[in-house]
Amino acid sequence: MSRQFFVGGNFKMNPNTVAEKRALTDLLNQAHLDPSVEVVVSPPFLWLIPLKEIIRPEIKVAAQNCYFKDSGAFTGEISPLQLKDAGIPYVILGHSERRTLFHETSEVVALKTKAALAASLSVILCIGETLEQRETGQTTKVCSEQLQAVVDVLTEADWSKIVIAYEPVWAIGTGKVATSKQAQDTHADVRAFLSKAVSPAVAQSTRIIYGGSVNKGNCKELSVQPDVDGFLVGGASLKPEFVDIINSTLNK
Template sequence: MGRNFFVGGNFKLNPTTRAAKQALVKTLNEATVDPSVEVVIAPPALYVIPLRASLRADFKVAAQNCYEKSSGAFTGEISPEQLVDAEISHVILGHSERRTLFHETSEQVAAKTRAAISAGLSVILCVGETDKEREAGQTKQVVESQLQPVIQVLNEADWSKVVIAYEPVWAIGTGKVATSAQAQEAHADIRAFLSSQVSPSVAENTRIIYGGSVNAGNCKELAAQKDVDGFLVGGASLKPEFIDIINAKKA
């Protein structure tokens, strides 16, 4: 059974106006895309419900974050249950910006992942190393340390609800991109780690996608790699070239 190609568009804290959001949605709704690709769009929290209402039915909507509690006195947070009630299917967790800017630990990311899956959400789980860690030869060690707390709180069946996004921190928003060989090596290492720590079946079936300055110019070569099952796209998801990235596997 092949792994269905997956492309996520992470709008981050963009766009800044409703008019700009509507223009983006129009581009997406009118695009001709490969029907075999699973496409998930993650707008700012304010827009998840109106986007779900206005976006084409074959594209799904994700939140960019959620909390690990279902309700309570947690000002500014959104619970997994609220997202499910709003008919949002996915949530991005562990993005490097959450880890670095907001000091989320891998244990917190694991708690959020457990809560999200228990509520019925699918999770785009982000992992990746900094420039300094890569130069020190620590990519494999860092990524495994980020995955291990999640592995400890999930059951084998839960992994059907997880897409792992390998996003080297040094390539996010910098214009730098991992070479296809670097991406393939990291993805293969993740798959081997899942095989040893969870099961060979989970390793074979879990999609591992790449994020980090993906664009129309580099997406086809990256998509051709054996263990690259799609992309999590940042800045380019706000541009027309996002359609080319969705269609990266088309001949």
């Protein structure tokens, strides 16, 4: 079945100034973007609503994280209901930086995913292995275990609002990138896991996107892989080449 290509830009803790944010927004607002691609950008929390108000309406805005409670005494957190009320349709959950730097377990990511879906948010769910795990042949095992925690708390219908982002930890911000074959093989394994753990229908309909040093130079080769349904872009989403990545499927 045909799955809509998806390109997300994870700005992380960037840009640093209002002027830089405005320049990036102007770039995206003025660019010719492939209308067949779903585009989502994810700024720091401070700029979620201001960015949503000035960016072109066909580009959606995502939060970079949320908590699994709707309200309460949780200083520094933001709830799924607050995001929903603010008109933010997407949230990124399970990013490797959250798992490693902030010690989020797969079970916590699963709780957050369930809470986000309950608030009618869509989720960009990140999974991926370390270099050591890749080199010892554990990629499929690690990705399956990270997904299984989410499978355990969701219904089959919930998966219609999830985009899976495979992001090998060893390729995030390192300049290294999985080869097109490595990406395709892992995406195919993830799809096979979904078929067994959830259903063949969910496996076929769920978009699995690649993240890990995606740039203008490698996006076209990656985009033609049958199980690569788009990208979650880090550093390159802050540069003009983000437009080229969004348009990577044009004329393919």
